[in-house]
Amino acid sequence: MPRDLTRSNEHFKKAVTRLPLGVASNFRYWGDDRTIYVKQGRGARVEDIDGNHYVDYRLGYGPAILGYAHPEVDAAAREGMDVGGVFALATEREFRVAERISKMVPAAELVRYSNSGTEAVMAGLRLARAYTGRDEYIILEGSYHGLFDAAMWYTPMEKWSQSGEPEVAPYSQGIPLGVRSFAHFVQANDLNQLEETFKRTAGRIACLLIEPIMGNCLGIAADPEYLRGARALCDKYGVLLFIDEVKTGFRVARGGVQQLYNVHADICTLAKAVANGYPISVVAGREEIMRKFGKGVAHGGTYTAHSVSLAAAEKCLEILDETDALERIADYGTRLMQGMTKVLSARNIAHSFVGHPSMLGLYFDAQPPRNYRTWKSSDYAFYDAMAQVLHDEGVLCEPDSREPWFISAAHDESCLNDTLKGFEVAVDATLEARASGQLEKHG
Ligand SMILES: Cc1ncc(COP(=O)(O)O)c(C=O)c1O
Known part of the structure; x- marks a missing residue:
């Protein structure tokens, strides 16, 4: 009816x-x-x-x-409200939540907060580019990494005739076509194609940006061997492995996809499940890379680590980790x-x-x-x-x-x-x- x-x-x-x-x-x-x-x-x-x-x-x-409307998380958020919002200054809770994140996701040696998945991925890509001194990156066909120009290239598969190469199109009007030249696309679960792409672009790729369970494409999953192979190829070709766990983080396992597959990222992003819906996201990774923040790489934002979202995150992660x-x-x-x-x-x-x-x-x-x-x-x-x-x-x-x-x-x-x-x-x-x-x- x-x-x-x-x-x-x-x-x-x-x-x-x-x-x-x-x-x-x-x-x-x-x-x-x-x-x-x-x-x-x-x-x-x-x-x-x-x-x-x-x-x-x-x-x-x-x-x-x-x-x-989870009672415990919402009560924590109310307590966060009492703290007062944002101060353009740090609070102690930032460290406590970072400690929890590092415990749950071992590759998250150091942590920075943002407000949305998009913002975190933007920060991660900037960091990868700064650390490697390279501009280009590889992404998987069908993946989604947020609403910013570098990630807004997609394959309109509905229109594909199932022969030849499908078109890669901007996801929106208003995206400068020049941005396209930095992005390279590979298909999931094809290590040969990945290695060929590394060879073809030798020395120009900052990172492989990958969502091993594609949360915006059915949940199509990389085989564990593919992800492990990709990790090894990244090491061989000096490319950073950037795992986008905006959707999988704290969901598919306490340590996300990285725990499920036993693969560690150089940089990772976590967002949706962090605070049960309060706006906060995370960019995290290896210490040596993350220390670039503040030493040449910009990161910040007025609402970053808002006291309400941060308090909600502390409670939500405690529940996910301990129950x-x-x-x-x-x-x-x-x-x-x-x-x-x-x-x-x-x-x-x-x-x-x-x-x-x-x-x-x-x-x-x-x-x-x-x-x-x-x-x-x-x-x-x-x-x-x-x-x-x-x-x-x-x-x-x-x-x-x-x-x-x-x-x-x-x-x-x-x-x-x-x-x-x-x-x-x-x-x-x-x-x-x-x-x-x-x-x-x-x-
Ligand atoms: C894997 C992935 N990365 C990034 C984003 C962007 O996150 P947000 O919508 O919070 O900006 C999404 C959103 O669905 C996502 O699934």
Whole structure:
């Protein structure tokens, strides 16, 4: 049954008079009549202004790892408010949080804070360039590293004809084309291509900027051998390994992807799960590299290490480090995948999962994708159509198949039951739409 979105639709008409697309971020616009406005989030559920309730698997693109309005984190944030905000001076808590981060992520020998993932990655790239004295960098096709010019090059895979090389395009108007020449692209899980690129660009590459579980591309995962091989190639060619753990950090393991794969970065960035949604991010890395900050490399920002976000981070990291929250999250994700498989297999629908149980991608092909190009041959039209029905059924996933499902520690048995009920309805509705010719097939 379609939801009643009367109030959201009405609010959209008002909002669009003052806000482009009626929202505060392009990604929040889901169409004139499907853009929803949130009243509140509690635990793993969100309520919109029409009173529709959803089990949420977007979690604001990952941050709400303990669930919305977490009492302990929010109490800590209130205590942070009492500290007074920002002073353009340091506080003692910065050190305490840095100690916790270094304990959880051993490659984070030294730590600096920023406010968003984008800001942290920008700082990390600047640092890598300064340390190596080189300007160019390598990124994986399909990855996302934030909204700044150097990272805003993407492959419009929808348009690719599955032969020849896909185009690399700016992700937005307003990006100087000259910036493109610094970026080189490789496909995930192809060490030969990586080494060829190192050879071809000898002495010009500052870093390999890599998200080993691609949190904006289904969760396509590097094989452990690929990441270890990439680490070895970086060492061989004198290139820094910059692991972007904005999404995976403190989520897939206490020490993030670096712990899962037992690979240490030279520079890493951590953000979403640091403070359960309060704005703070981290750029961290090897001491020798990080000491460049303040010795020739600029880093700062008015709101950096705001007392509210920092206090929330201290509490959130304590919980992630000292309780079984991450184990419970992974367990829920595993049971969700099992439940989905039961529904899909009963209908003979080929599928697989990618990523990690805490951030999982549902992929409509029997073999999980090895790189972004393989996504093109999956039945993503089925996913996208199904997602619309899921929203109507009270299950909030991203409308685009390339964003994984995020699990929080607040997802419980009732969430699982509601989700699997909605999932079954959505799968059947999508099958019906296809049988009646309303839905094209990809793959
Ligand atoms: C891997 C990665 N890096 C960087 C960013 C940018 O973070 P933010 O949106 O906080 O600027 C994101 C955001 O989704 C991300 O997933």
